[in-house]
Amino acid sequence: MIDEGFMIGEALVGEEPEIAHIDLIIGSKKEAVGTAFACSIAQPRQGHTPILGVIRPNLPTKPTTLIVPKVSIRNLADAEKMFGPAQSAVAKAIADAVEEGVIPKAEVEELAVIVSVFIHPRGRDYQRIYRYNYAATKLALSRAIQKFPDIDKVLEEKDKSIHAMIGFKMNNLKKPPYLEVALDIPDWRRVEGIIRALPRSDAIIIEAGTPLIKRYGVEVVQKIHQLRPETVVFADLKTLDTGNLEARMAGDATADVAGFSGLAPIGTMEKFIEECKKVGTLSLMDTLNVPDPVEVLRKLKVKPDIVELHRAIDVELYQNRGQEQESEWGNIGEVREVCGNEVLVAVAGGIRLKKVKKALKAGADIIVVGRAITAAKDVTGAARGFLQQMGVEDVDQFRVMTDF
Structure with missing residues (x-):
């Protein structure tokens, strides 16, 4: 035997x-x-x-x-x-x-x-x-x-499993698409109400926006995790300098994803990505105001886990006077050619309910939505509307779990 x-x-x-x-x-x-x-x-x-x-x-x-x-x-x-x-x-x-x-x-x-x-x-x-x-x-x-279990069973179950002693699982974003809810409101009481109103879904990412972090510090990520321990939380640092230090700070604050700016020096970005790998945090490059994101990605020796093709809120407000404009997300295919098929691509800026399917068809893995959800009178209903348009369902929603 x-x-x-x-x-x-x-x-x-x-x-x-x-x-x-x-x-x-x-x-x-x-x-x-x-x-x-x-x-x-x-x-x-x-x-x-x-x-x-x-x-x-x-x-x-x-x-x-x-x-x-x-x-x-x-x-x-x-x-x-x-x-x-x-x-x-x-x-x-x-x-x-x-x-x-x-x-x-x-x-x-x-x-x-x-x-x-x-x-x-x-x-x-x-x-x-x-x-x-x-x-x-x-x-x-x-x-x-x-x-x-054999290795195939381990790989099948690893992203589904919740340890009985901790009550939540680590989500490495292996099953896109995802809905990222951007909390750019520097008011914790409002933010807490929004978080409590969001549906309990495996497909939701909560973004601790830059204004929120600037007011309360990166430790606000821990406060979000206390409310939603099972949800992926993204710390939108938009790091421009001291990449390894800020990535470490995000990891220490329990961020699942940490973001840096694509305008940062190449060395800063590489240090940020490498430090994220050390602390078990996914790295995200924000392309806000970057003229040629693909060219920047080509220069990086190490690639980010997520690339966010982003249009600024101020640009949206300016362009949306009088009529709504569609977001332009660039060539998602080129991003994947440079970074590999494992990279996740997020699209942000001006995303409304009617644009979701267009973004997914263009190749987006993560749909970033801010005020269309956070400023809605019915936050729960607004978020569910986006999830329905994305066609997502929770992992193992209909599985009666005893063992395997």
């Missing part, structure tokens, strides 16, 4: 406080698992002393199994939960796996299993502790043998 090395499995089963979380490795006694097994027994740690898996006293399971407590055992009550229902459940699950053919019976004397077991200090129900740890051990073991 196992030619060399070891196999790894993990499973989370049940509900708090008796929830079971199992980390497991299985492998040959002659290889790394056997060495780790022997060292753990020979060098016990206070509060985490490993114990053999026994179905009942004097009946150890096979393959020989070592149970390692994840949570420190500090008193007799903790010890009883580990030495009682948890120990027996893990041992029974291993033996049942042999009986069911998950582990070949002929190999049990050649193998060793190490199981790391989580028991919550507030867990009280022995029935649930036993059943949850039994199920989690069997599941982790079968996953180890099957080498689950």
Whole structure:
């Protein structure tokens, strides 16, 4: 079954406080698992002393199994939960796996299993502790043998998944199109009302606009995340100098995206992009007032993650006197030729509901909208109108999530 090395499995089963979380490795006694097994027994740690898996006293399971407590055992009550229902459940699950053919019976004397077991200090129900740890051990073991998940499953699920302990997921903007709501209002009370009114959608990006950041500092990004922890927040810094410093500031403030000006020196832009990569923040180049954005992009040794083709608010106000003018977004295809197909292209300036499909048809990935949403009497309805025009839906909206 196992030619060399070891196999790894993990499973989370049940509900708090008796929830079971199992980390497991299985492998040959002659290889790394056997060495780790022997060292753990020979060098016990206070509060985490490993114990053999026994179905009942004097009946150890096979393959020989070592149970390692994840949570420190500090008193007799903790010890009883580990030495009682948890120990027996893990041992029974291993033996049942042999009986069911998950582990070949002929190999049990050649193998060793190490199981790391989580028991919550507030867990009280022995029935649930036993059943949850039994199920989690069997599941982790079968996953180890099957080498689950494979890399295709990991790549499929990584942008959909929400960790139970944090309640939100990291959105790397892999599923365009997106609606970016620009908050260029330097009034936190108004901004807070708008944020609360926006629909809860995976397709929304919230922009902390330059005026908002200038008044409240880049820390306003954290305040937005406190209201909407699951939403991508863009810090529109329009950086012109000290690129690495300002990118680091945005990352420290939990910005998912940070923006610099395409008018900045080439070195500043490159430092900004490189620093964004270091802190796990996407970089955005704002082309506001840049005569030839494509030429600037060609000069960059490192390319931004997002290019925003932008028309200024002041230009809009001037040109919109008397009649509405359509935005000009430039050649999106040329941007992709220079930066590669992975680059996201945002369009900003003068975007109204009737222009959304035109922008998407031109190749835009992100539609940036300001006053058409933020100044609307019905912010929720206005935002939903744009989302409907974009034809987006939430990731896994109709999926009933238990495991996979």
